[in-house]
Amino acid sequence: MLFYFIKMKSAIATSLLFVATAIAVPLEARTAATVGFALSNDQSGAYSGVTFPADGADRTIPSLFGSASVGSSGHVLASSAQLTQFPGTISCTLKNNGAVLATFTSQKTYAALGGNPAKAIVVNLDHGVINCRA
Known part of the structure; x- marks a missing residue:
């Protein structure tokens, strides 16, 4: 059970990283100098x-x-x-x-x-x- 919990935490952290990256790229493009x-x-x-x-x-x-x-x-x-x-x-x-x-x-x-x-x-x-x- 503990292994499953750690694996889920890792998956959530990875998902959040992908979402943050996907959001950051368009914001950078929209604020071009x-x-x-x-x-x-x-x-x-x-x-x-x-x-x-x-x-x-x-x-x-x-x-x-x-x-x-x-x-x-x-x-x-x-x-x-x-x-x-x-x-x-x-x-x-x-x-x-x-x-x-x-x-x-x-x-x-x-x-x-x-x-x-x-x-x-x-x-x-x-x-x-x-x-x-x-």
Whole structure:
């Protein structure tokens, strides 16, 4: 009888562990971190911001900004980029034509895309990709 009781206790504990694991995974997925990212064209005055999950997926700049003010000319043109909302563990990489333009973290939230913060150099981001991971 004692053996049966110990075996049942073990089975209940194992069942509870499985239930806790099953519940924890969906909660984690539902609370995925988001990032706010903005582009500015300091020559035209255009500014646009978007929000998306910081899930490590590549997102094309035209899909995010093509219909926004920085993309209204048929091309996405921007002179600077900025994180506007982010968790403390954020890491984002902005590439254009495969080359890294900027890396963003919670400590480095702004980048002059033309490489010179003193000048508003507009860059065509039609082949740009952003990837953010929290």
